[in-house]
Structure formats: C-alpha cells, structure tokens
Amino acid sequence: MIRHGHGITCDVHIYEKIKQMKLKKSLAISETGFVFDPSTGDSYTVNPIGLEIIQLLKVGKNLKSITKIMTQTYDVDHNTFERYYYDFLGMLKQMQLVTLDD
Amino acid sequence: MNKKPFERPVIKKVTAGMPSKFGLQVHHEPITEIDGVPVQSLLDQFGSPLFIYSEKTIRNTYKEAYRAFSSRYPNVLFSWSYKTNYLNAICNTFHQEGSWAEVVSGFEYKKALANGVKGDQIIFNGPQKTRNDLLLAVKNESLIHIDHFDELYELIEISKESDFKPKVAIRINMDIGIYPAWDRFGFNYENGEAWDALNRIMHCKTLELTGLHTHIGTYIMSAEPYKVAATKMSDLALGLARKYNHHILYIDMGGGFASKNTLKGGYYPGTDTTPSFDDYAEAIVSVLMKAEFQPDHLPLLILETGRALIDDAGYLAGTVVANKRLADGQRASILDAGVNLLFTSFWYDHDIRPAKPMSDQTEETAIFFLFFMNIDVIRKNTIFPLLKKGDPFVIQRVGAYNNTQWMQFITMRPNVVLIDMNSDVHVIRKEETVDTMNQLEATPEHLKVF
Numbered sequence: 001m002i003r004h005g006h007g008i009t010c011d012v013h014i015y016e017k018i019k020q021m022k023l024k025k026s027l028a029i030s031e032t033g034f035v036f037d038p039s040t041g042d043s044y045t046v047n048p049i050g051l052e053i054i055q056l057l058k059v060g061k062n063l064k065s066i067t068k069i070m071t072q073t074y075d076v077d078h079n080t081f082e083r084y085y086y087d088f089l090g091m092l093k094q095m096q097l098v099t100l101d102d
Numbered sequence: 103m104n105k106k107p108f109e110r111p112v113i114k115k116v117t118a119g120m121p122s123k124f125g126l127q128v129h130h131e132p133i134t135e136i137d138g139v140p141v142q143s144l145l146d147q148f149g150s151p152l153f154i155y156s157e158k159t160i161r162n163t164y165k166e167a168y169r170a171f172s173s174r175y176p177n178v179l180f181s182w183s184y185k186t187n188y189l190n191a192i193c194n195t196f197h198q199e200g201s202w203a204e205v206v207s208g209f210e211y212k213k214a215l216a217n218g219v220k221g222d223q224i225i226f227n228g229p230q231k232t233r234n235d236l237l238l239a240v241k242n243e244s245l246i247h248i249d250h251f252d253e254l255y256e257l258i259e260i261s262k263e264s265d266f267k268p269k270v271a272i273r274i275n276m277d278i279g280i281y282p283a284w285d286r287f288g289f290n291y292e293n294g295e296a297w298d299a300l301n302r303i304m305h306c307k308t309l310e311l312t313g314l315h316t317h318i319g320t321y322i323m324s325a326e327p328y329k330v331a332a333t334k335m336s337d338l339a340l341g342l343a344r345k346y347n348h349h350i351l352y353i354d355m356g357g358g359f360a361s362k363n364t365l366k367g368g369y370y371p372g373t374d375t376t377p378s379f380d381d382y383a384e385a386i387v388s389v390l391m392k393a394e395f396q397p398d399h400l401p402l403l404i405l406e407t408g409r410a411l412i413d414d415a416g417y418l419a420g421t422v423v424a425n426k427r428l429a430d431g432q433r434a435s436i437l438d439a440g441v442n443l444l445f446t447s448f449w450y451d452h453d454i455r456p457a458k459p460m461s462d463q464t465e466e467t468a469i470f471f472l473f474f475m476n477i478d479v480i481r482k483n484t485i486f487p488l489l490k491k492g493d494p495f496v497i498q499r500v501g502a503y504n505n506t507q508w509m510q511f512i513t514m515r516p517n518v519v520l521i522d523m524n525s526d527v528h529v530i531r532k533e534e535t536v537d538t539m540n541q542l543e544a545t546p547e548h549l550k551v552f
C-alpha cells in the first residue's frame with residue numbers, strides 16, 4: 001500500500017499483479033465471442049472489444065502494446081482505455097480465466 | 103483515419119442451467135441468401151421444405167481438403183463415400199474434382215457405374231457384397247476391400263474360375279484408444295487376425311493384394327487417433343514388404359473427419375472444436391513420412407472422407423407452420439421439416455436460422471415438425487428468434503447422410519436443388535408425388551372395389 005498525497009490509499013499491488021497476469025492456456029476462444037474454460041466447464045460470452053483484448057492477451061501482448069493497438073483502432077484515449085482494461089482484467093481474474101504463472 | 107466507436111469490454115458467464123452453446127447463438131444471424139440466391143425466392147419457386155446444395159461450397163471444401171493432404175504428401179486420392187450422399191449431381195461434382203467412388207453395396211456400386219465412374223476407380227467396401235456383386239466387381243477390376251474370412255474364401259473361389267485376377271485389400275480394425283471401438287468390420291490388428299488374412303492372400307496365386315484399408319469411425323473429434331491408425335497400417339505394409347517383398351500400392355485411411363456441426367450435449371460448438379483438414383492431414387502424413395517406406399514404394403494415400411466434405415454445402419430451408427404454447431407455458435415452433443428429412447437431428451444440435459432479418463429478441467423454444475409425435479423434436483430447447491407463422495428458416499450443415507437416410511413418412515420427400523457456380527439453380531432430385539409412391543404399389547384385383 002502506498003499513501004497518496006491527498007490521503008487516498010490505493011492497492012498498487014493489485015495493479016502490478018494484473019499487469020503480470022496471463023490468460024489461461026487451456027481456454028477455448030471462438031471468433032464469435034465465446035470462451036470456454038475446460039478446467040471448470042464454465043462458458044462465457046464476451047463482446048467484440050473484450051474478445052479483441054482476450055485475443056491479444058492470448059498471443060502474449062502486454063498492457064502497453066494492447067493499449068497502443070486499441071487506441072489506434074478505437075475512438076478512446078489512453079487513460080479511459082486503461083481504466084476499462086483494468087476493470088475487464090478484474091473480471092477475468094474473478095472468473096479465474098487469468099493466472100499469474102503460465 | 104476514422105476510428106471505430108469504443109464500447110466497454112464485457113464478459114458474461116453463461117448462466118447455470120442453460121447449455122453453454124446458447125452463448126454463441128444469441129444473435130441468430132439470419133441466412134437470407136445462399137450463393138446470392140434469396141432463400142425466400144427458392145421456397146416460392148421450388149416449394150417448402152427444400153434441400154439446397156451449393157456447388158461452390160462443395161468444390162471449395164474439396165479443394166481445401168485436397169490441398170491439406172497434397173501439400174504434405176506426394177500421392178493422395180479422395181474416393182467419394184456414396185453412402186454419405188449419393189445424389190448423382192453431388193457425386194459427379196466430386197468426380198469432376200478427381201474423386202473416385204467408394205461404395206458399400208450393390209446398389210451404390212451400380213449407381214457409381216451409371217454415373218460413369220470407371221470400374222477400376224471404384225472401391226467396394228462393406229460386409230454384405232453378394233456373389234453377383236463380387237462377380238461384377240471382379241470383371242470390372244474394381245478394388246475389393248475384403249471384410250471377413252467368408253468373403254475372402256468366396257473371392258478365392260471366384261478367382262479360380264475367373265480370367266481376372268481380383269484386386270483386393272483387407273479392411274483392418276484396431277484399437278485406437280477411442281470408444282466404442284469399431285470392431286464389427288474387418289480383420290483385427292491386435293489379435294493377429296489381419297496377418298492371418300494377409301498371409302492367406304499372399305499364398306493365393308489368383309488374388310492380387312493391392313492395398314490396406316481401415317475406417318476408424320465417424321465424427322472423430324481429434325486428429326490423434328489417426329496417428330495411431332496410420333502407425334499400425336504402416337507397420338502392416340512394411341511387414342508385407344519384409345516378409346514377401348510385396349509392396350502394396352495404397353493405404354486407405356477411410357473417412358471419419360468431423361464436420362463443424364455441434365454434437366448433442368456437446369459443451370461447445372463444433373465450429374470451435376472440430377479439427378481442420380490440416381490437423382488430420384498432419385497426423386496421418388507425419389506418420390507415413392516417418393515410416394520406413396522406400397521412396398519408390400511410398401504408398402498412395404486414399405481418403406474416403408464423407409461428412410466433412412459435404413455437410414457444409416447442404417441446407418434445409420422451410421417454413422414455420424405455427425407457434426404454440428405447450429401446457430407448461432413453453433413456446434413451441436412447428437416447422438414443415440422434421441426428423442424424417444433430418445435424420446442427423448438425432449446426433450446434432452442443428453443450427454436453425456431465420457431466413458429473413460429479425461430483431462435480436464429471442465425466447466427459449468422447442469422446435470417441432472409438423473406432425474406431433476413425441477420423438478419428432480429437432481431441438482428440445484433452443485434460444486430462437488421470434489418467428490411467426492409463414493416465416494422462412496434455414497438449417498445449415500445438413501449435406502451429409504440426410505439425403506441418404508431420409509424417410510418418406512406421412513408426407514413426401516421434397517425437391518432438392520443445386521445452386522451452380524454461376525448461381526443458376528437446378529433441381530437435382532424431383533419432389534415425390536402421390537404417383538411416385540403409388541407407382542410402386544399393386545392392389546390385387548379383388549381389393550380394388552369396395
């Protein structure tokens with residue numbers, strides 16, 4: 001935990017962790033926005049932007065290059081994208097679709 | 103450059119109790135035309151329901167499969183599996199592309215001959231060839247794939263009285279690690295039966311052993327079993343070369359590649375799970391190329407791929423007859439095409455699409471055929487757009503096995519059309535009429551009047 005000047009605490013640790021997160025290798029991802037996790041039998045649907053991010057994660061891209069690609073293609077600035085990116089990865093983490101190891 | 107609008111990335115778990123594949127089908131992209139021809143106009147012109155084939159899809163699929171193998175192996179041949187679809191126009195499309203014919207009965211054999219396939223380009227498989235079938239096949243120098251010892255001895259008998267030396271192969275069954283094992287057909291590899299048969303043939307001067315055949319099953323969802331099978335086939339072929347200095351001309355790996363349909367109860371859609379032709383080709387060819395064949399004795403690789411070559415090219419279009427609520431409140435749509443025409447609905451969760459643009463509104467629906475028989479359900483529960491009476495629909499990927507296993511039950515079988523490469527439409531099998539059916543019947547004189 002670090003303390004910001006204006007007194008808000010923020011768990012930097014989580015953000016650092018999310019940065020190192022890798023997509024589970026075993027996931028089956030369809031081009032139609034369908035994700036299947038064979039280790040749990042759970043299925044997920046994902047919208048086109050989410051799908052694109054997952055596909056970039058799958059090929060091992062990090063936050064920096066994903067942000068670059070997405071901000072070039074979509075009408076979104078870096079900060080906004082990053083905010084939703086973390087939000088999205090938080091969801092993936094909660095669904096246990098990303099891991100810290102490979 | 104105009105940037106695309108950004109939408110927040112979201113992922114949703116497909117909720118418990120609802121089969122996962124619904125996740126994929128929420129959009130129900132309508133299929134309004136096939137190869138540029140509007141589905142509704144086809145129904146108007148040729149009646150509803152209607153089977154529709156795309157010549158373009160057949161040829162493209164064939165080329166893709168052929169390329170997968172021929173880019174890895176010097177000597178490849180496909181032999182069209184008649185039982186998968188023996189409509190003559192379909193068979194001939196494959197023959198034009200270079201396929202031989204693979205048949206399993208006297209009926210199919212004669213169909214291939216009538217289509218103009220040369221006798222020596224017909225592979226005759228199956229456990230039930232009659233003596234007359236065998237005599238004809240021997241005379242035509244067809245490739246006879248022996249299924250059991252009774253057939254082997256009958257052929258030896260025939261060959262001794264014949265001017266022709268029958269060209270034979272044996273069908274081999276084997277353990278490839280999948281269940282159920284297909285051991286009803288052919289000679290077993292593991293228990294030595296295959297070698298017994300091969301020895302018997304090699305000691306018979308009047309038979310010519312040309313090849314080895316296996317067919318490990320159908321809808322094999324992984325390429326791995328083909329490696330096992332190719333290893334065992336190579337082992338037998340190399341054994342023959344060592345023992346008898348006899349080099350077989352071909353190894354026939356049969357059919358069995360999965361199509362992109364989704365099996366009933368399948369967790370996720372066939373479009374995601376089905377191995378590609380490249381995957382299957384890599385599995386088989388990697389084994390053959392590593393085996394110790396001398397370069398000038400590398401056997402021809404024959405494939406009898408059925409389902410995977412034709413499923414995508416066939417569509418069944420039809421019309422919604424009515425919508426109902428069942429007693430428990432569930433919605434049911436009644437269609438004018440049912441399991442009598444769509445035999446494969448026993449195995450597949452078929453992908454049913456509206457044939458005109460619809461809203462994204464859906465409802466869980468049971469889909470029935472016109473006649474309420476309890477078994478006559480195409481999809482028990484599916485998320486389906488809100489189709490009204492009279493709306494057209496299309497079921498995709500129905501090209502394999504439906505036009506050979508369809509039943510004439512209560513109604514008659516409908517027209518089958520082919521859309522050619524120029525988007526011109528041809529009837530390739532006429533709809534049956536009452537006369538078609540009555541032609542075959544005879545009422546004894548004393549039963550004519552009442």
Ligand SMILES: Cc1ncc(COP(=O)(O)O)c(C=O)c1O
Nearest residue numbers: 183317320357358406407408409
């Ligand atoms: C001997 C033989 N060859 C080929 C096939 C075609 O199989 P598939 O449609 O699975 O490719 C079959 C089908 O059962 C078969 O029995």
